[in-house]
Amino acid sequence: MPAVCMNSISTIPRRDDAEPPQFGAVRTAFAQFESHALAGGEPDWLISLRRRELTRFLEAGYPTRRDEDWRHTSLEAVSALPFTIADSADPDDRFGQLLAGSTFSSVSGRRLVFLNGHLITALPRAEQSNDGVYLAGLARAVREKSEILRARLMADSENGSDGSLGALNLAFAREGAVVIVPANTVVDEPIILVFVSSPRIAGERTHVRNVIVAGPNSRATVIEHYIGLGTEPSVTSSVTELHAGQGAVLEHLKLQDEARSVFHLATLQARLESSSNVNCHSFALGSRLARQNVLATLAGEGIEAVFNGLYLGDADRLIDHYLSVDHVAPGCTSHEFFNGVLDDKATGVFYGRIRVRQHAQKTDAKQTNKNLLLSDDAAAHTRPQLEIYADDVKCTHGATIGQLDPEGLFYLRSRGLPIATARRMLIHAFAGEIIERVSCRAARDVLDRLVWERVERTRHVAESNQ
Amino acid sequence: MTFSGAACYSDLSMQPILEIDQLEAGVQGKQILKGINLKIYPGEMHAIMGPNGSGKSTLASILAGRDGYEIIRGRVLYQGRNLLELSPEDRAREGLFLAFQYPVEIPGVNSAYFLKAALNEVRKYRGMPELDAIEFLALVKEKIKLLELDEELLKRPVNVGFSGGEKKRNEVLQMAVLEPRLAVLDETDSGLDIDALKIVANGVNCLRKPDNAQLVITHYQRLLDHIVPDKVHVLVDGRIVMSAGKELALELESKGYDWIVREAKRAN
Numbered sequence: 001m002p003a004v005c006m007n008s009i010s011t012i013p014r015r016d017d018a019e020p021p022q023f024g025a026v027r028t029a030f031a032q033f034e035s036h037a038l039a040g041g042e043p044d045w046l047i048s049l050r051r052r053e054l055t056r057f058l059e060a061g062y063p064t065r066r067d068e069d070w071r072h073t074s075l076e077a078v079s080a081l082p083f084t085i086a087d088s089a090d091p092d093d094r095f096g097q098l099l100a101g102s103t104f105s106s107v108s109g110r111r112l113v114f115l116n117g118h119l120i121t122a123l124p125r126a127e128q129s130n131d132g133v134y135l136a137g138l139a140r141a142v143r144e145k146s147e148i149l150r151a152r153l154m155a156d157s158e159n160g161s162d163g164s165l166g167a168l169n170l171a172f173a174r175e176g177a178v179v180i181v182p183a184n185t186v187v188d189e190p191i192i193l194v195f196v197s198s199p200r201i202a203g204e205r206t207h208v209r210n211v212i213v214a215g216p217n218s219r220a221t222v223i224e225h226y227i228g229l230g231t232e233p234s235v236t237s238s239v240t241e242l243h244a245g246q247g248a249v250l251e252h253l254k255l256q257d258e259a260r261s262v263f264h265l266a267t268l269q270a271r272l273e274s275s276s277n278v279n280c281h282s283f284a285l286g287s288r289l290a291r292q293n294v295l296a297t298l299a300g301e302g303i304e305a306v307f308n309g310l311y312l313g314d315a316d317r318l319i320d321h322y323l324s325v326d327h328v329a330p331g332c333t334s335h336e337f338f339n340g341v342l343d344d345k346a347t348g349v350f351y352g353r354i355r356v357r358q359h360a361q362k363t364d365a366k367q368t369n370k371n372l373l374l375s376d377d378a379a380a381h382t383r384p385q386l387e388i389y390a391d392d393v394k395c396t397h398g399a400t401i402g403q404l405d406p407e408g409l410f411y412l413r414s415r416g417l418p419i420a421t422a423r424r425m426l427i428h429a430f431a432g433e434i435i436e437r438v439s440c441r442a443a444r445d446v447l448d449r450l451v452w453e454r455v456e457r458t459r460h461v462a463e464s465n466q
Numbered sequence: 467m468t469f470s471g472a473a474c475y476s477d478l479s480m481q482p483i484l485e486i487d488q489l490e491a492g493v494q495g496k497q498i499l500k501g502i503n504l505k506i507y508p509g510e511m512h513a514i515m516g517p518n519g520s521g522k523s524t525l526a527s528i529l530a531g532r533d534g535y536e537i538i539r540g541r542v543l544y545q546g547r548n549l550l551e552l553s554p555e556d557r558a559r560e561g562l563f564l565a566f567q568y569p570v571e572i573p574g575v576n577s578a579y580f581l582k583a584a585l586n587e588v589r590k591y592r593g594m595p596e597l598d599a600i601e602f603l604a605l606v607k608e609k610i611k612l613l614e615l616d617e618e619l620l621k622r623p624v625n626v627g628f629s630g631g632e633k634k635r636n637e638v639l640q641m642a643v644l645e646p647r648l649a650v651l652d653e654t655d656s657g658l659d660i661d662a663l664k665i666v667a668n669g670v671n672c673l674r675k676p677d678n679a680q681l682v683i684t685h686y687q688r689l690l691d692h693i694v695p696d697k698v699h700v701l702v703d704g705r706i707v708m709s710a711g712k713e714l715a716l717e718l719e720s721k722g723y724d725w726i727v728r729e730a731k732r733a734n
Contacts, residue, residue, distance in 0.1 A: 406533065411570040411624075414530050415584035415640060416558035416591070425583075429574025429623070 018204050021057055025083040026168075029205075030054050033085060033172055045150055046142055051158055054171040064162055069163075071322045072349045072381045073291055078235055078263050082203030085172060086116035086234070089198050094229055095097035098196060103255060103450050104225055107442040109189035110135060112177050115196045117206035133187055133220075134180035138209055148180065152211050152241050153310040161295050161324075162239060162267040169237045169267075173209035176239075179222055183215035183245065186285040190221040190253075190440050195261060197226075199234035207237045212252070216245040216273075221440045222252050226286070228259035233288070244276040246300065251439055252280045255447070258287040260317070267293040274300025274329065281438055282309035282338075283447060284319045291320045296334070298325065298360075303332040310339050310434040310451065313346025313378070314458045320349035323367075327360035330390075339434050341427060342378035343458040353385040354395060361390050363394035367397040372404065372430050374460040420462035427455055481546055482507050483648050483679045484529075489540035490704075497538060498524045500704035506648070511680045513690055513715065516701035517723040523567060525701070526652040529681075530564035531557050534551030544648070548626055558584075559578065559591035561647030561678075565637040565654050572624040577636075580624050585643055609642040613669050615644045631662035638669040649673070650681045655689035687719035704729045 030050075037047055062079045063070040095115060098179075099105065102349050112121045112135060119137035134145065142149050156162070157170060194225055197206050197450040212222050226236060236258060242248045258264050264287040272278050294307055311319040325334045340348035350369040371380035384397035404426050412422035431451050438444040482505045489502040498521045503546065506512050516522050528535050529542070531554035542549040544562060572580070585605075586596040597605065610617055612633045625633050634654055641649050651670065653664055670680065670693050682693060690698070691713065698714040699706045702723070707730040708714065718726070 329711050405570075407570045408572050410532055410554060411566065411572065412575075412580070412584075413554040414558055414564055414566075415580075415644065416587040417584055418555050418587070419553070421583065421587075422555075425575050425580070426572070429572065432574045 019058065020061065020079065022079060022083055025180045026054075026058065027083050029083055030171060031132045033174070038176070039142075040139070042139075043146060044143055046153070049153060050171045053157060053167040054166040056160070057164045057171060059168070063163060063165070069322060069351065072313060072347065073289070073318060075288070077233075078265070081233060081235065082201075084201065086197070086199060086204040086206045088118035089116050089200075089302070091115055091120055095196060095198060098227060099194065099228055102194065102225065102227055103257065103446050104192050104194070104223060104443065107190060107192065107223075107446060109192050111192035111194060112137065113194045113196065114175060114177075114208060116117065116198060116204070117173070117175050117195075117208050129188065131185055132182045133185065133191070134178065135191060136178050138176040138178055138211070141211070145178065145180065148213065149178065149211060152213075152243070153209075156239075156241060156269065157450070162269060162293060163264050166239055166267055169207050169209060169239045172205070173207040173237075173239070176209035176211070178210070179212045179219045179220075181214045181218040181363050183217060183376065185215065185218045187218070187220040190223050190443060192225065194224045195224070195226045195236070195238070197228040197230075197234060197236050197258065199230050199232040200211040202232045202234070203238065204232065204234040206234070208239075210238070210240040212240065212242045214244045214248040214250045215248040218245065220251075222250070223440075223443060224252075225252040226254075226256045226258050226264065228262055228286075231261045233261045233263070235263045235265065240266075240268045242268060242270040242280075242466055244270070244272045244278045246273045247275045248273070249277045250279075252278070253283070253438060253443055254281065254292075255283045255285065256287060256290055256292070257285045257450075258290075260286065260288055260315070262287045264290040266291065267295065270294070270296040272296065272300070272303045272305060275302045276300070277304045279306045279308065279375050279437065279439065281434075282307075282371045283323065283451070284309070284311040284321070286452070287317070289318045291322065294321070294323045298327050298332045299329060299332045299336060301329045302381060303329075303334075305332070305334045306437065307334070307336040308434055308437045309337070311348055312341050312451070312454055312458070313348055314343040316345045318347040318349065322351045324353045324367065325355070327354070327356045327363045327365060330359060330363070332360065333364040334366075336369075336440070337434060337437065338369045339429060339430055340369075340371045340380060341374065341455065341458070341462050342371060342380060343374040347374075347378070350380070350381040350382045350399070351385070352383070352397065353387065354397070355387040356390050356393050356395065358389040361392045363390060363393040363395065365393070365395045369399045371399075371401040372427065373401065374403075374427075374458060425463055427461060428452060431455060472702050480507055482543070483545055484681070485543040487541050489528075489541070489542060490538040491524065491535055492538060493524065498704050499528070501540070502704075502706060503519055504699065504706065506679045507682060508679060509676045510697070511674065511682065511693065511695045512681045513684060513695035513698045514701050515684055515687070515698060515715065515718055517727065518685065520701045521704045522685075522701055523652055526564060526567075526650050526683055529562065529650055530554060540630070542619070546634050550649075558644070559588050563644055563646030565634075565641060565648045565649065565651040567653040567656065569633040569637055571624045571626045573626050574640070575624050577624050578603075579618040580608070581620075581640060581643055584640070588644055595620075606643055607677055611641055612642060612672060613639045614665050615639060630657040631659065634658055634666060635662065635669070638666050642669060642673055645673070647678050648681065649678070650683065652683045653685065654682070655684055655686060663689060687715045690715040700726055702727050
């Protein structure tokens with residue numbers, strides 16, 4: 001039995017030092033939050049779950065770079081910020097304009113909009129529809145869909161795989177989107193979830209917890225879009241729990257396009273059942289520092305899963321993707337494709353673990369991570385990790401870090417294209433590889449335009465700095 | 467219209483399309499070209515033959531403007547202008563075309579999109595109106611038949627997943643669309659079976675006009691069965707050691723390069 005690179009799941013480091021002074025603010029914020037929650041009639045099970053999660057966070061603290069899984073990404077700036085829970089904000093004109101001009105505004109589909117982690121109920125609501133799809137904020141859903149959510153959130157807490165940040169999220173997440181697609185239901189138009197952050201003071205924290213359940217043989221597309229207003233440094237914490245039932249066909253697309261003052265810390269936790277077909281896309285365009293975990297368990301046989309991502313970095317921004325794909329059952333395929341375009345002093349981080357359990361024979365797992373550096377000061381760190389305990393599997397990984405292919409550039413120029421056009425063509429093609437995997441056509445078209453606008457804004461798109 | 471070698475006899479009063487004068491050049495400190503002299507007039511087809519490592523591809527690369535080559539001395543005039551100071555894109559717009567020995571795969575760039583962009587750059591430069599999508603498609607469909615290529619190739623990324631023969635025919639298709647004044651074909655025959663070779667040769671022959679010229683670089687004579695050159699030059703160790711009519715190619719085919727290499731050494 002070949003076993004490659006056996007690393008245990010990162011253990012939460014013991015804190016020998018005294019509790020950091022900022023944690024006093026966390027406790028204070030929680031006491032306030034708890035009294036609101038109690039007053040708001042939140043179920044007891046949830047309140048005790050939150051307490052447990054808070055303790056878990058306070059014991060473990062923020063991950064540090066001593067933790068192998070956070071080697072390249074420091075959260076010192078996050079832990080040093082004040083800790084204030086973002087208040088509900090009134091949706092003002094600026095919010096209205098941002099929303100009206102936002103990427104998916106032209107894409108039709110039912111939607112929920114959150115501002116600073118609070119559901120905006122003033123907007124037209126289309127959550128109840130005759131196809132039986134349940135779409136509501138978490139605060140309401142914990143009462144209306146108590147059993148489902150209790151099971152999901154308890155399971156999250158018990159497996160704890162998203163670490164102390166996941167614990168902090170569950171302790172404070174008042175809201176989030178809950179999407180439940182009944183069995184055998186086909187939803188044609190995407191369900192669009194928009195999360196706007198509009199911090200007024202430094203250190204504001206927004207926590208959202210989303211739950212997406214696609215019933216057996218259902219078919220749906222869910223889009224999460226994170227955008228923001230303002231320039232105060234703030235923290236968005238987002239955890240999405242996704243469950244694809246047997247035979248479900250689910251496309252999940254996340255566009256992280258936050259303001260450049262935001263620290264975006266997110267986890268997508270996916271559990272896929274047999275014969276499901278799931279595509280998860282992560283487009284990381286914004287924020288000052290972004291960490292996206294994708295933790296997927298392929299729990300049944302015959303699953304086809306694609307994890308697809310594009311990140312664009314410039315200035316001194318850092319974008320970190322951490323993937324862990326766990327093949328538990330035989331005969332599944334998982335393909336990961338992540339491309340990054342990095343300019344200025346930006347840093348891209350990609351970690352991809354594929355675990356193939358002993359019974360997961362006939363696994364076909366593939367991973368590629370390609371990084372295009374447009375400047376000498378940009379950096380990319382990429383690390384594949386295969387843990388294979390089955391003997392009849394096909395697992396491949398490949399990573400590249402480099403500049404635009406000089407042969408390709410010369411070829412295009414030798415046909416009369418100016419060097420700036422040639423560079424644009426190659427960069428667009430590099431990003432296009434990822435965009436074209438999005439099946440939802442309406443979303444793909446607007447994403448393509450958005451990515452191209454962003455690429456055009458980076459400094460060295462047309463000219464090399466060498 | 468077809469031209470035989472004799473019919474397009476050059477008019478010496480004309481300006482050459484290409485004039486290479488005492489060109490010495492190298493790469494990474496190693497001299498490869500050791501004094502090349504060559505004049506190509508409108509209407510002419512020249513062939514450069516030579517053993518491996520003689521400098522054939524270096525010459526093609528320098529003409530097209532590939533990075534990394536050092537010019538030690540000499541000059542290259544293209545239609546009377548200093549070619550070596552032009553960027554690769556300006557050379558292309560001025561009508562120079564290199565058919566690559568190893569056409570580059572460009573994932574994600576659609577073939578039709580690329581070719582239309584290239585053609586319109588060239589047309590813009592020449593003061594001609596740009597073609598819209600419909601006009602372009604009409605043009606390219608006509609040319610694609612000539613090369614017996616599948617139209618589906620236009621929908622695929624440039625050279626990606628093309629067979630060896632398709633890549634080479636695609637080079638000639640690009641040449642047919644861009645209508646260069648001087649086409650340099652670098653080992654376009656390598657890796658082609660006899661049928662593909664004939665198609666490529668037919669494509670090149672159809673593009674011959676009194677006001678343009680071709681420089682065919684090849685190791686083997688077999689392409690020259692189908693493309694009849696006006697002049698054949700033999701390149702050995704960075705020098706043209708012999709120039710003659712098309713019959714020289716046949717002699718090289720039957721006798722190989724060894725005798726000419728020996729003679730060249732003796733002459734040194």
